Amino acid sequence: MDYKKYISEKAAAEGLSAEEIYSSVALPPDPAMGDYALPCFRFAKALRKSPVAIAQDIAANFSADGVIEKAEAVNGYVNFTVNKGALAREVLKEVLSAGESYGSSREGEGKTVCIDYSSVNIAKPFHIGHLSTTAIGSALYKIFSFLGYRAVGINHLGDYGTQFGKLICAYKHWGDREEVEKGGIHAVNDLYVRFNSEATEDMEREAREYFRLIESGDKEANALFDWFKELTLKYVKGIYKKLNVTFDSYAGERFYTDKMQPVIDELRQKGLLKESEGAQIVDLEPYGMPPCLILRSDGASLYATRDLAAAIYRKNTYDFYKCLYVVAYQQNLHFRQVFKVLELMGREWAKDLVHVAYGMVSLEDGAMSTRKGKVVWLEDVINRCVEKAYGIISEKNPELENKREVAEKVGVGAVIFGALYNSKIKDIVFSYDKVLSFEGETSVYVQYTCARANSVLEKGGIPSAYSVPELLPQEAEVVKALAAFPQAVKDAAEKYEPSVVARYAVDLAQKFNKFYFDCKILSAEGDRKDFRLALTAAALTALKNALGLLGIGVPDKM
DSSP states (O other): OOHHHHHHHHHOOTTOOHHHHHHHOBOOSSGGGOSEEEEOGGGHHHHTSOHHHHHHHHHHHOOOOSSEEEEEEETTEEEEEEOHHHHHHHHHHHHHHHGGGTTOOSTTTTOEEEEEOOOOBTTSOOBGGGHHHHHHHHHHHHHHHHTTOEEEEEOOOBOOSTHHHHHHHHHHHHOOHHHHHHHHHHHHHHHHHHHHHHOOHHHHHHHHHHHHHHHTTOHHHHHHHHHHHHHHHHHHHHHHHHTTOOOSBOOOGGGGGGGHHHHHHHHHHTTOEEEETTEEEEOOGGGTSOOEEEEOTTSOBOHHHHHHHHHHHHHHHHOOSEEEEEEEGGGHHHHHHHHHHHHHTTOGGGGGEEEEEEOOEEETTBOOBTTTTBOOBHHHHHHHHHHHHHHHHHHHOTTOTTHHHHHHHHHHHHHHHHHHSSOTTSOEEEOHHHHTOSSSSSHHHHHHHHHHHHHHHHHHOOOSOOOOOOOOHHHHHHHHHHHTHHHHHHHHHHHTOTHHHHHHHHHHHHHHHHHHHHSOSTTOOHHHHHHHHHHHHHHHHHHHHHHHHHTOOOOSOO
16 A cells, blocks of 8 residues: 555645645654654645644544554644554565565556666776666666666667777787687777877877778778677676676667767757857857867767767657666766757757766775776676675585575675665775675675575465464564565655665665564464564565665575
8 A cells, every 4th residue: 555645645635735745745764753754844835824733733634544543743743653453464465466576566657768877888898987877777777667667778888989099000000819809808908008008109190090990981990890899798798697787779879970960960950059169069158058069170079969869869769758877977067968958959858868977986995097907897896796705605604505606696786786775976985895794784684684584484484374463563663664665666766766775675674684583483373473474475575676676686595
């Protein structure tokens, strides 16, 4: 049951709509205050009453029933206490019958959400700086799909620019095809790093000429570029498989080469394109932004040109409800400019474009630069986490079967969760010790909780029938947490914030563990035992579903 909806419909009064109330109903900071709270301050002006009087009126008119036990007015708030027995009966029935679809909905049916994320650069290995965009985008893809939307994952490959001329030049001077095939993407990157440290002026000119040859369709130059791209995609797809990440499109910057001119023509036709120091710009000064550069003085396109073409292509191709760009906060101005230019072009759907900004991620020893060769590869971070997880698991449970498989799920999960637990806008300093801790707010803690619940169910089984007794506080807290999962998923989608689901998983795990330690399960008697086994099964289901939305697997044993 949607308790917020139930409360808002019952509490609606003359002058207040159920929709207005629904948006205000929240969870109180202290569970002792009740299960839901309705602050009445925002209604004072419309009703011409004090918040205290409004709260008292709503509470007085809110008769107790089988769903809500109590409505109490306190200092301008109405605190609602739910009938826990009724809640437990409803929630357990829903969770256990729905299983892996618990928390899902069909609210997005018929709507498409495009999600642009990861966007790796061709011929460069996947470094830790790509972790956040990849993990956040993948989680949003899964969350929107879970809510019934058609999610379209787009990897907007960085496959355009003078660096590819540099690569071809470096390969021509120093490369060996057999060695590059053997070394893969790392061998290609070594050539790029070497070029930036050793290239002469003649080689720089040669590199510019090779890029011109790529653009003009030269057969040899494009064959080399396609080879670099093939090596890159083979490499990154292996990492995506480990991280449980999928894409529906790998249309990168180069894909839009022949789609930019119509955009430029339209800008010129609508009088939006102006010349400035030889370059072509759209003046955004009236909107508090610097000009949006469309063409450089030499006629070359820029990121904005390609992003304008990409947005129009995506709307025409997918007719999206929303199009999300999961890109670091340093690009805030760029996306504000691109969205404003589309609005000035008369694209009313520009309002449906969303920049999902995130903070930077680094290891404890600082940031990285690909050009200088000082970079931490994401595959190395994943492998190190998996190895450390294997060591910890081997020490804690030396007799465990399939330790390697378990370590893979634990290590990879730790990497993903480390990128998703905090609000996406925060900068992250990645710590191996913290993300692999069995205690605290980590995926390992949640996975271990799942293994604990699974062990209980292996011994006790899942009862085919059970009755709901008068709940103890520890049981009631688990029930309330279970009931909150569907709303947590919705909130994560509405805020484009997977950390809502990550934090939910930790909260439920903490409440289940308190229940596990304080209340006997297998040694309980009669109806109480059956109820507690059912509660354990429901908690395991919700935890698995939450971690699944983040792309994290759950071992049966740890």
